[in-house]
Amino acid sequence: MAGPVLEMRSIVKTFPGVKALSDVTLTVRQGEVHAICGENGAGKSTLMKVLSGVHPYGSYEGDVLFESETCRFKDIRASEQHGIVIIHQELALVPHLSIAENLFLGNEHAARGLINWRETLRHATELLRRVGLAEHPETRVADIGVGKQQLVEIAKALSKQVKLLILDEPTAALNDEDSDKLLDLILELKNQGITSIIISHKLNEIRKVADSVTIIRDGRSIETLDVKAPETTEERIIAGMVGRDLDHRFPERSPHQPEEGAAPALEIRGWTVFHPIDQQRKVVDDVSLTVRRGEIVGIAGLMGAGRTELAMSVFGRTYGRYAGGTVLKDGTEIRTKTVAEAIGHGIAYVTEDRKHYGLNLIDSINRNISLTALGKVAKRGVVDEHEERQVAEGFRKSMNIKAPTVFEPVGKLSGGNQQKVVLSKWIFAGPDVLILDEPTRGIDVGAKYEIYTVIDQLAAQGKAVVFISSELPELLGMCDRIYTMAAGRLTGEVPRAEATQEVLMRHMTKDKEVTR
Amino acid sequence: MSTDVTAKSPAPAPPGGSGPAAGTGLLGLVLAGLRRNMRQYGMLIALGLIVVLFAIWTDGDLLLPRNVSNLVLQNSYILILAIGMMLVIIAGHIDLSVGSLTAFVGAFAAVLTVQHGVAWPVAMVLCLVVGAVAGSVQGYLIAYLGIPSFIVTLAGMLLFRGLTEILLKGQTLGPFPDGLQKLGNGFLPEAGPHTNYHNLTLLLGLVLIAAVVWQEFRDRRRQQEFSLDVLPVRLFLLKLTALVAAVLVLTLLLASYKGAPIVLIILGALVVGYGYIMRNAVFGRHIYAIGGNLPAAKLSGVKDKKVTFYVFLNMGVLAALAGMVVAARLNAASPKAGVNFELEAIASSFIGGASMSGGVGTVLGAIIGGLVLGVLNNGMNLLSVGTDWQQVIKGLALLVAVGFDVWNKRKSGS
Numbered sequence: 001m002a003g004p005v006l007e008m009r010s011i012v013k014t015f016p017g018v019k020a021l022s023d024v025t026l027t028v029r030q031g032e033v034h035a036i037c038g039e040n041g042a043g044k045s046t047l048m049k050v051l052s053g054v055h056p057y058g059s060y061e062g063d064v065l066f067e068s069e070t071c072r073f074k075d076i077r078a079s080e081q082h083g084i085v086i087i088h089q090e091l092a093l094v095p096h097l098s099i100a101e102n103l104f105l106g107n108e109h110a111a112r113g114l115i116n117w118r119e120t121l122r123h124a125t126e127l128l129r130r131v132g133l134a135e136h137p138e139t140r141v142a143d144i145g146v147g148k149q150q151l152v153e154i155a156k157a158l159s160k161q162v163k164l165l166i167l168d169e170p171t172a173a174l175n176d177e178d179s180d181k182l183l184d185l186i187l188e189l190k191n192q193g194i195t196s197i198i199i200s201h202k203l204n205e206i207r208k209v210a211d212s213v214t215i216i217r218d219g220r221s222i223e224t225l226d227v228k229a230p231e232t233t234e235e236r237i238i239a240g241m242v243g244r245d246l247d248h249r250f251p252e253r254s255p256h257q258p259e260e261g262a263a264p265a266l267e268i269r270g271w272t273v274f275h276p277i278d279q280q281r282k283v284v285d286d287v288s289l290t291v292r293r294g295e296i297v298g299i300a301g302l303m304g305a306g307r308t309e310l311a312m313s314v315f316g317r318t319y320g321r322y323a324g325g326t327v328l329k330d331g332t333e334i335r336t337k338t339v340a341e342a343i344g345h346g347i348a349y350v351t352e353d354r355k356h357y358g359l360n361l362i363d364s365i366n367r368n369i370s371l372t373a374l375g376k377v378a379k380r381g382v383v384d385e386h387e388e389r390q391v392a393e394g395f396r397k398s399m400n401i402k403a404p405t406v407f408e409p410v411g412k413l414s415g416g417n418q419q420k421v422v423l424s425k426w427i428f429a430g431p432d433v434l435i436l437d438e439p440t441r442g443i444d445v446g447a448k449y450e451i452y453t454v455i456d457q458l459a460a461q462g463k464a465v466v467f468i469s470s471e472l473p474e475l476l477g478m479c480d481r482i483y484t485m486a487a488g489r490l491t492g493e494v495p496r497a498e499a500t501q502e503v504l505m506r507h508m509t510k511d512k513e514v515t516r
Numbered sequence: 517m518s519t520d521v522t523a524k525s526p527a528p529a530p531p532g533g534s535g536p537a538a539g540t541g542l543l544g545l546v547l548a549g550l551r552r553n554m555r556q557y558g559m560l561i562a563l564g565l566i567v568v569l570f571a572i573w574t575d576g577d578l579l580l581p582r583n584v585s586n587l588v589l590q591n592s593y594i595l596i597l598a599i600g601m602m603l604v605i606i607a608g609h610i611d612l613s614v615g616s617l618t619a620f621v622g623a624f625a626a627v628l629t630v631q632h633g634v635a636w637p638v639a640m641v642l643c644l645v646v647g648a649v650a651g652s653v654q655g656y657l658i659a660y661l662g663i664p665s666f667i668v669t670l671a672g673m674l675l676f677r678g679l680t681e682i683l684l685k686g687q688t689l690g691p692f693p694d695g696l697q698k699l700g701n702g703f704l705p706e707a708g709p710h711t712n713y714h715n716l717t718l719l720l721g722l723v724l725i726a727a728v729v730w731q732e733f734r735d736r737r738r739q740q741e742f743s744l745d746v747l748p749v750r751l752f753l754l755k756l757t758a759l760v761a762a763v764l765v766l767t768l769l770l771a772s773y774k775g776a777p778i779v780l781i782i783l784g785a786l787v788v789g790y791g792y793i794m795r796n797a798v799f800g801r802h803i804y805a806i807g808g809n810l811p812a813a814k815l816s817g818v819k820d821k822k823v824t825f826y827v828f829l830n831m832g833v834l835a836a837l838a839g840m841v842v843a844a845r846l847n848a849a850s851p852k853a854g855v856n857f858e859l860e861a862i863a864s865s866f867i868g869g870a871s872m873s874g875g876v877g878t879v880l881g882a883i884i885g886g887l888v889l890g891v892l893n894n895g896m897n898l899l900s901v902g903t904d905w906q907q908v909i910k911g912l913a914l915l916v917a918v919g920f921d922v923w924n925k926r927k928s929g930s
Contacts, residue, residue: 318815339817349815357815360808362875371805372816374798383796386738425816 004065005030005195006051006164011062013046013055020046021060022219028164033186033196035206035227037241038216039444044199047216048166052086053079066164083163087153087170095142100124102141103156127155131185147178154185165189166197169442171205175302175470183209201442203234215240238445249449250477251456263331264290265464266347266433271325273313283309283320285488291433291464296455298479299468300504306488307468308352311435315349316342329433343372348431350422352438352468354415358422361411365403366392368410368421373429395424400450416447423454434458435466440474452478472501484508546751558920559868559884566888570895577898578891581773584766589701589845591890592779593618593838595883597861598868599790600834602882605865606794607827608807608874609665613654613672614835615857619850620676621647621839626689626849629696636695644836650676651832652825659824673858681851690848700844702778713768714775721767725760732756779841786834791879803827808875863910864889867917888913 006028013021021043028034038044049055051064053073064071066082073079076086093102100120109119124137133151135144141152150170157165167186171179186196186209200206206213207227215222215237222240225232238249273284284306291297301307312319314327316339327336329345336342342349351357359368370377370388377388392406399420403413410421419439426434436455440448455478459465469475475482482499484492484507492507571578597614604611621643628639654672658665691697708715732755739746747755770776794800805813806820814820838857843849868885870877889910896906 315815316817339815340819343817351812351815356809357811360805360812360875362808363804367801367804371801371813371818374801378798381798383798383801385796386741 003030004028005067007063007065008047008051009063009065011047011050011060011064013043013050013060020219021050024062024216024219024221026214026221027224028195028197029212031190031193031195032211033190033198033209035210035213036197036199036216037201037203037206037213037237039241039446042216042241042444043219044216045168046219048086048168048197048199051079052076052084052166080160083161084166085157085160085162085164086166087150087157087168089169091146091149091153093141093149093152096140098138098140099128099135099144099152100137102152103127103137103159105156107159123159124155127158130158131155132181132188145178147174147181150174150178150182151185154182154189162194164195164197166199168199169201170198171200171202175304177302179205201444203237206237207234213237217241241445249445250474251449251453253456253459253478262292263328265293265330266291266466267328267331268310268314269326269328271310271314271327272323273309273320274323276320279321282323283488284313287325287485287488287490289483289490289493291466293432293462293464294459295481296459296465296467296479298475298482299466299485300470300472300475300482301485301508302470304487305485305508307485308437309488310485311349311437311466311468314342315339315347315435343429343431346430346432347435348372348426348429348433349435350426350437350439352441354418354422358425359410359418362409364407365396365401365410365413365421366406369395369406369425369428372425376428376430391428392424395421395428399424399454414443414447416443416450419443419447419451420454423451427454427458431463433464433466435468437468438470439467440469440471448474472504475499475504476501546754558924559881559888559917562917563884563888563891566891566895570891570898574895574898578895579769581769583894583898584769585773585777587890587894588770588777588780588783590894591886592777592783593841593845594857594860594864594890595783595886596786596834596838596841597857598864598882598886599786599879600831601858601861602865602868602870602877602879603790603794603803603827604665604831605862605870606807606874606877607803607824608810609658609824609827610862611654611665611669611828611831612858613650613669613676614831614838614861615854615859616673616676616680617647617650617832617835618839618842618854618857619680619852620650620683621836622843622849622853623680623683623689623851625696625840625843626692627683629693630689630691636693640696640699640840643840644833647832647834647836647839648829649832651829651835654832655825655828658828659821665828680853684849684851686851688848688850690846692844692847696840696844697847698778698844699782700779700841700846703774704776704778704781706775713771714773715771717767717771717775720776720781721763721771724767725763728759728763729756732759782837787879787883794879799823799826804875806874860889861886863914867914869921885917888917 004027006026008024008026011021011024011026012019024043024047026034026036026047036044036047046055050060053076056074057072066084071079071082073082079086094105097105103124104120109116109123121137128135128137128151131151131154133148133155135148141149144152154165170182174182183205186198190196198206198210210227212224213227213232214224217240225237225240267288267290269288271284271287272282275281275283287306287310289297289299299307299310309319313322314336317337318339326333328334329347334341334345336345336347355361360371366389369392370383374383377384377391389406395401396403396406401413401417401420401424403417410418413421423439439455440451443451452474455465455467467475467479476499479499480496482494482496482504483490484494484504486508492504494503494507567578577583597618601611601614624646625639625643628634628642629636634642650672654665654668657663657668704714704716704720706714706716711718732752736746736752746752770780794803802813802818802820802823805816805818806823810820839854842853846853864886865877865882866872866885867888868877868881868883870881892910892913893906896909901909
């Protein structure tokens with residue numbers, strides 16, 4: 001294969017008090033797809049910021065060579081002029097502008113300050129064709145899905161004559177179908193001679209698109225593996241990332257033995273919810289399910305299957321318009337019309353989107369943990385700060401939240417540690433039923449294991465756990481029973497013994513076309 | 517008196533854990549503490565600098581007992597408004613109506629007492645009720661009907677200004693009965709033997725010092741009880757000394773003139789009370805939660821609408837109180853009273869560390885911000901700077917304060 005297009009040699013980057021990168025060397029060959037793997041906080045994003053000029057030349061040590069020339073980028077613009085374009089995890093599109101306007105934002109086809117719309121549309125159409133996006137260039141970005149927005153970002157990169165495309169967790173927010181499309185596009189671009197660097201947590205994706213993978217751990221490059229080589233297994237990559245062999249990705253757990261005769265901790269009957277805006281669309285359609293104490297019950301489904309919508313509408317009607325159904329707790333019907341009622345009945349919902357719905361990022365760890373159950377550390381409406389602090393210290397130790405003090409703003413923590421704070425907060429509320437929505441999304445392998453262990457302990461303490469996840473292996477590893485959903489309906493119930501990825505996937509894709 | 521709460525202000529990040537970072541000397545400890553609470557202490561230091569500068573420029577006139585007393589009286593109503601405004605801003609809203617509302621309540625008080633001869637205590641209660649009603653109507657529209665607070669209170673600003681003029685028929689109305697006048701100009705009565713100082717004020721100061729010391733020691737003991745990290749002994753003593761000294765100086769200054777103004781005592785009670793609520797009460801926590809991340813607060817079971825409603829109701833009550841103080845101080849209700857008060861209160865909050873996006877700020881910060889503006893006002897008056905330049909300088913002060921904050925955050929953030 002061809003020689004290196006990019007060499008980063010012994011990169012060291014320090015922030016006040018922290019050494020983010022202590023010694024990273026990365027070599028990317030011309031025309032390959034190069035994956036970068038590592039736990040959260042390992043330094044992947046920092047490395048890419050060095051490469052793209054976010055951290056300008058001079059603020060780091062070591063050399064960056066692109067096409068055999070030393071790079072001295074002072075900002076992102078400089079790196080883009082050389083053909084290095086980075087697409088961030090959070091998309092940088094303006095929702096109320098059209099696709100075409102977004103494509104050429106800051107780079108408009110214009111003469112004397114006036115935009116040439118003919119040329120803009122022509123070029124936009126051409127770029128959209130290259131990324132395989134069948135949308136009119138004048139469509140508003142807000143009106144297309146996240147998957148398509150991702151394609152617009154790539155088209156934008158192509159408009160800048162990209163030679164090296166950097167994608168930071170490009171599929172984190174996408175469903176399987178969109179992910180596949182995106183990965184195919186990366187391979188297609190590779191055929192056109194564009195080199196890509198892809199940061200990803202999803203090992204199966206890396207296996208699908210990447211030629212080689214560099215593993216970064218604690219700010220050091222550990223090794224670069226040839227993905228196509230037979231000895232590069234997923235276990236092998238994980239071992240490199242965590243620095244230990246990970247025989248067991250899930251804690252050992254003995255399947256739950258249901259108590260005879262006892263009513264389920266939570267039972268949902270005939271639950272139906274309409275879409276909040278589109279009043280005709282049933283988002284959750286006649287769903288009934290049960291969860292017993294000590295049991296972990298999974299809910300599997302593709303994007304848009306209605307899992308989060310089900311959970312949120314049960315939890316204080318925080319989603320959509322309620323259209324029918326009852327909730328029973330230990331055999332008695334309960335009201336869950338508001339969040340306070342749901343919490344009062346011992347139900348907790350741990351959101352899939354911790355940054356927007358789970359945490360007050362500018363507030364401290366201790367105050368985030370105590371918020372849902374302030375009454376427990378308060379007397380007559382007055383919070384006992386010392387007790388609150390002690391509670392938070394307890395969780396910091398038991399949950400292994402990595403932070404100097406409990407007064408640290410949660411916004412400064414890594415994803416895994418933030419997730420631990422969200423879990424602590426809901427465990428502190430002392431619920432009987434925990435609904436966990438994608439509790440391990442976007443967090444690294446080591447933290448995942450810790451969170452699995454916590455979930456397992458919760459079940460062992462007799463709590464009923466509903467585990468919503470898009471990652472089938474984790475459902476298979478953790479759950480006693482797994483429900484599947486598709487297009488708002490419950491399409492299957494699979495006991496642990498019979499559950500395989502294939503069985504679940506078959507249920508998850510069932511009825512999809514029929515119900516419309 | 518407001519210094520009392522300094523005891524509590526640094527507590528959002530009591531030193532611990534990362535404490536030993538900056539060396540072992542006392543100075544190192546102090547610096548480390550400062551660095552962690554740049555936002556809190558930055559403005560306090562700035563306030564101190566402004567006071568020292570103006571004291572020098574005015575040849576000490578700024579710190580004459582009479583002037584200090586005056587300074588308190590002049591700024592009391594803005595400070596009262598700033599407390600309420602801080603809560604509104606922390607909750608992620610804004611209130612533009614408070615200036616007009618103070619004028620309206622002043623007019624209402626004048627109509628009651630001057631025209632209809634209602635007894636002043638009854639009139640005061642009625643005024644507070646009017647403020648509460650005005651606040652709760654606006655709060656209802658904002659919280660339950662979801663109309664943006666900027667719009668609702670902009671409408672309120674026009675509406676109350678108009679109602680004030682209607683009520684007063686464009687005239688100035690006064691004078692007020694003695695009891696109400698005391699609210700704006702009164703001092704604590706003198707009692708006991710003749711000394712060179714005002715006895716009750718001295719007594720009050722001593723009680724305050726005792727309370728501060730007791731509170732600090734209790735806090736420390738509680739922290740040790742829960743086996744949490746405490747401030748190093750030397751730093752603790754330094755902090756205690758500074759606090760006691762501050763209270764003592766203010767007490768002596770006031771006691772050597774006419775004593776503590778009544779409005780200062782009210783203000784002190786408000787600062788202590790609201791500071792306590794915002795830090796320790798469930799209600800206060802919920803205000804921070806909805807301002808910091810509304811969806812997350814909702815999903816945590818916080819009754820966001822109710823909290824928002826009460827924040828505006830509270831603002832209405834405080835605006836009514838401020839309105840009475842202003843009217844009492846001028847000894848007349850005027851249709852032009854309270855112009856730009858909302859902007860002064862908002863500026864105080866932002867100088868004192870509030871954030872446009874909500875979720876951040878302290879009651880003490882609002883007071884410090886208000887005092888920065890107040891001392892600038894007073895100092896420039898003493899130097900006979902024209903109101904034209906005063907406005908320019910106050911505008912710059914707001915820019916510099918918030919600019920420093922943004923710069924400081926960026927430096928520590930990335």
